[in-house]
Amino acid sequence: MISSDLIKNALSYLGFLGLEADGDLRQEVAEALSVLIKMQRFRYLTKRFDRRLPFLEKEPYRTFLGDAPAYYLSLMTLGGEVELYLRRLALTDLRRALVADACGSALLEQLADGEEARCAEPLSRRFCPGYEGSPVEDVAEIHRILDGGKIGVALTGGGLMIPQKSMAAVLAIGGARGQRCNTCPLFAHCVFRKEQSVCKRSESN
Amino acid sequence: MQALGKQLMIFDGGMGSELEKRLPAVPVPEDLNITHPAVIREIHGAYAAADFITTNTFGLNPIKYRGAYPIEEVAHAAISHARTAGKRVFFDLGPTGSLLAPLGTLSFDDAYAAYRQMVCLTRDEVDGYIAETFSDLYELKACVLAVREHTDKPLFATVTFDESGRTLSGATPEIVATVLSGLGVDALGVNCSRGPGEMTEVVRRLLAVSEVPVIVQPNMGLPSYRNGKTVYDLTEEEFLHAACELVALGVSVIGGCCGTTPSLVSRLADLRGTPVVRPSVTPVPAVCSGTRRLVFDGGVKVCGERLNPTGKKRLKEALMSGDLDYLATEAIRQADAGAHLLDLNVGVGTGDESALMRRAVTQVQEYCDLPLQLDSSSPAALEAGARYYNGVPLLNSVNGEERVMDAVFPIAKKYGAMVLGLTMDERGVPKTARERYEIAARIVERAGEYGIAPHRIVIDTLTLTASAEQAQVKETLEALRLVRALGVQTALGVSNISFGLPARPLLNKTFLTMALASGLTMPIINPCDTAMMDAVRAYHALSGYDADCVDYITAYGEAAAAPTQPTPQGETPDLATCILRGLKSRAEAATEEALATLASPMDAVTEILIPALTEVGRQYEEGKLFLPQLLSSAESAKLAFAVLSRRLPKGEAERGRVVLATVKGDVHDIGKNIVGVVLASYGFTVVDLGKDVPKELITEAALVNKPLAVGLSALMTTTVPAMEQTIRHLREAGVTCPIYVGGAVLTEELAARIGADGYAPDAASFARSLLGRLN
Structure with a gap:
């Protein structure tokens, strides 16, 4: 059974924010999720750190981590099968590829949430390199430190992860560190706010 | 080594965990061969109860090694340390740590070169090699070929499986055994992963398929991290108990991996000499890709014929122009239509067929996981395909000519491939079924001299066109019946039957049915032809292969027959x-x-x-x-x-060309693909160069196509510099058309800063802007 939250999140990746998608598209999303759920081989690497690594000494990580006594780095992926499936669809059916791509992102988030919920310590939201102006290049640092190759995640010359449905993140120990909407650098252009909604990062969520 | 496969032999145990007990953690354990030789010798000595000692070189290859010493110095030191234990020394070859394309960026050739370097450095000093802890079978293939092509020393190869029973790259134990047996390793198996108890099922599956001895090197259970140290959850008694069960299943070599100790290996050594009693393996005809194995199990296996340019103008153009996406699309279509394997022929009469075969194999296997039948009259092209194929292919073909068999059978032997044999020779196609049978028998006999058993042969009794040689139809069918007695599979290119006659589909389907009844097991047909696939399903139902007609009913039962998307009554949209x-x-x-x-x-x-x-x-x-x-x-x-x-009159339909590409270093292309479809919908001709495209290629395409505009895409900030370099390269080469940029990180301001002429926030605005330029 696919949760309505998962469908909703997939639709939000497709741009449906606070709007009702028609029944056909909801069905299409549900079918794509069903395929991906069977196909995925979610893998998760994580490691706890007490001391601040050099790349986290800069903003915005410094503010994000605040006075957290420790933190985790994590790296996760839906696996190579999903990657190749998405590539196949991109060649043969672009609409389905687009839907499946959005569903993959939503599924990855959900599986990561589930993994983090099992942690005995209270964790903040995930903060991924690229958020709030942090350099995307820091993905490579997390990949190197956790040895992402162990779970089948490779880096391109440009520092991007393959499979594309992979995610690298920092999580502070000590509970929620949400972004307040009015201090978010994306406030002016936020599509969620325009739809009177909020993103996963917001404390208002 | 005579005992291998007959009596249990013992490998040593974990090196990393023993180092951890003696020394603080170091980033490059291989350097300890130079800096702490006494410690390394002490550990090897502690494992002297084993038959085989593994060198401390797991990460020693030019791709992974980042130590402080020349690689050859470390390798020689490691071997000399291992020698002090007085046992057989096997050089440890581990993964490169980089992932191979298509899921990584490392090329097969670079991986091969790294292992070749290690083998050439060490082959005169060691007793054998153990390629271990591989999670990607394709990388392991590169390693095995590097060893096999540079030494005759024994080679053991092991992989790691996860809890789902697959490697990281998706290979099952059956696929691992099929590929590694075919490549001629001396023993294959599983290491690391988990404890011996959790390995039981995987080991059972390997033993059921592997034609060579099976080696097992489990961890000391599952690891956890306590007080700054990695600890494992099994006691020696628990490990030994589970190990005895693995031995009882029929493993030939047992040792340990992470967390195992000299004490444990000494106790394992008490089992040395135990007779290896394993279930008998009935060799089966099988081919496989990296993730899918096809066994010729008595059912009909449809070989898709659409990847052959003969008589297919569009495919020929695609192959000649390097448009291999088209090839991949055709492969996917056939897979979706139900093909079991695909014929791949790239013979277009010009150019380097071997190079094209290699590129085609690489492209098709990225997008389609069906096993491939590599089809060429050039042995060099067959070898190129077999080498770069991530799996075990079927080679198409040999015939009764000695020179052809001499050229192709060694390739099949080297890569463990199956072979398709045509019942013809230098005299042409014989007129009678008996003569074709005799050629088939000769092919089988000569294959046997190369160690290729009859079950790995597929005999094609050759379809001749009924319009020209009507009498030959029954000879072809009779030959099918005769050759089955040789223990081979059978093939026919079915649609050849109807050339020159009307209502070809009717003849094709009828001939297919007749051939199936005569013993055809692998029709080479167009799987997108539903009538032909219907005939195969019907044959399966009537022959009993489809037990209780389950597949047939699923395909044609009431539910399947109902329209899935009823059209609303009376609606005919304009x-x-x-x-x-x-x-x-x-x-x-x-x-x-x-x-x-x-x-x-x-x-x-x-x-x-x-x-x-x-x-x-x-x-x-x-x-x-x-x-x-x-x-x-x-x-x-x-x-x-x-x-x-x-x-439309010629010229009137052409709105102009647009060259699109995602720049070098960026693999995200869905946005660029959407732009391509939208532009095409407006009538623009899109030249889509794909993703991760070097600036030189984009410039060349712009110079050749003289487009209305070039559109560049980049999703990440890290690849914007590549976009800027591409724009500069285009300008320096004299490309004057406007250059548009788009992608998640681009803004109008950034577009201007990197020298673009236009910023396209989305596909529709790009199309509008181009229309504006036309007007």
Whole structure:
């Protein structure tokens, strides 16, 4: 059974924010999720750190981590099968590829949430390199430190992860560190706010 | 080594965990061969109860090693330390740590070169090699070939499986055993992963398929991290108990991996000499890709014929122009239609067939996981395909000519491939079934001299056209019946039967049915021809292969027969509606209907297509339509435009070319693909260069195509510099057309800063801007 939250999140990746998608598209999303759920081989690497690594000494990580006594780095992926499936669809059916791509992102988030919920310590939201102006290049640092190759995640010359449905993140120990909407650098252009909604990062969520 | 496979032999245990007990953690354990030789010798000595000692070189290859010493110095030191234990020394070859394409960036050749370097450095000093802890079978293939091509020393190869029973790259134990047995390793098996108890099922599956001895090196259970140290959850007694069960299953070599100790290995050594009693393995005819294995198990296996340029103009053009996406698309179509394996032939009569075969194999296996039948009259092309194929292929073909068999059988032997044999020789195709049988028998006999058993042979008794040689039809069928007695599989290119006659599908289907009844097991047909696939399913139902007709009923039962998407009664959307609502399936028919009411095809473009697309774009910008709907509308318009362009006078349909590419270093291309579809829907000719495209290629395409514009895409900030370099390269080469950029990280300001002429926030605005330039 696919949760309505998962469908909703997939639709939000497709741009449906606070709007009702028609029944056909909801069905299409549900079918794509069903395929991906069977196909995925979610893998998760994580490691706890007490001391601040050099790349986290800069903003915005410094503010994000605040006075957290420790933190985790994590790296996760839906696996190579999903990657190749998405590539196949991109060649043969672009609409389905687009839907499946959005569903993959939503599924990855959900599986990561589930993994983090099992942690005995209270964790903040995930903060991924690229958020709030942090350099995307820091993905490579997390990949190197956790040895992402162990779970089948490779880096391109440009520092991007393959499979594309992979995610690298920092999580502070000590509970929620949400972004307040009015201090978010994306406030002016936020599509969620325009739809009177909020993103996963917001404390208002 | 005579005991291998007959009596249990013992490998040593974990090196890393023993180092951890003695020394603080170091980033490059291989350097300890130089800095702490006494410690390394002490550990090897502690494992002297084993038959085999593994060098401390797991990470020693030019791709992974980042230590402080010359690689050859470390290798020689490691071997000399291992020698002090007085046992056979096997050089440890571990993974490169980089992932191979397509899921990584390392090339097969680079991986091969790294292992070749290590083998050439060490082959005169060691007793053998153990390639261990591989999680990607393709990388392991590169390693095995590097060893096999540079030494005759024994080679053991092990992989790691996860809890799902697959490697990280998706290979099952059966696939691992099929590929590694075929490549001629001396023992294959599983190491690391988990404890011996959790390995039981994987070991059982390996033993059921492997034609060579099986080696097992489990961890000391599952690891956990306590007080700064990695600890494992099994006691020696628990490990030994589970190990005895593995020995009872029939493993030939046992040792330990992470967390195992000299004490444990000494106790394992008490089992040395235990007779190896394993279930007998009945060799089965099988081919496989990296993730899918096909066993010829008595059912009909459909070989898709569509990847062969003979008589296929579009495919020939694609192969000659390097448009290998087309090849991949055709492969996917055949897979979706139910093919079991695909014939791949790239013979276009010009150019380097071996190089093209290699590229084609690489491309097809990225997108389609069906096993491949490599089809060429050039042994060099067959070898190139077999080498770069991530799996075990079927080679098409040999025939009764000695020179052909001499050229092809060694390739089949080297790569463990199956071989298709044509029942013809230098005298041509014999007229009688008996003569064809005799050629088949000769092929089987000669294959046997190369160690290729009859079950790995597929005999094609050759379909001749009924219009020219009617009497030969029954000879072909009779030959099928005869050759089955040789223990081989059988093949026919079925549709050859109907050349030159009307109602070809009828003849093809009838001949297929006759051939199946005569013993045909691998028809080479177009799987997208539903009548032919229907005949195969019906044959399976009637022959009993489809037990209780389950597959047949699933395919043709009441539920399957019902229309899945009923069309609303009375609704016949016109062309504008088709585009506004993205009704792809009706777009072409609606275009034909529209043409009947308009003065000219161009009216359909200007009065229906463009206004409808403009409306779609407006609704998208207002947030009333979303990307999936925009895409469906664009695809509908693209289909409509294709119909119209065939009716428009030459030149009138051409709005100009647009070269699109995602720049070097960026692998995200869905946005660029959407732009391509939308531009095509407006009638632009899109030259899509794909993703991760070097600036030189983009410039070359721009110079050749003289486009209306170049569109570059980049999703990440890290690849914007590549975009800037590409723009500079285009300008320096004299490309004067406007260059547009787009992608998640781009803004109008950034576009201007990197030298672009235009910024396209989305596909529709890009199309509008191009139309504006035309006007």
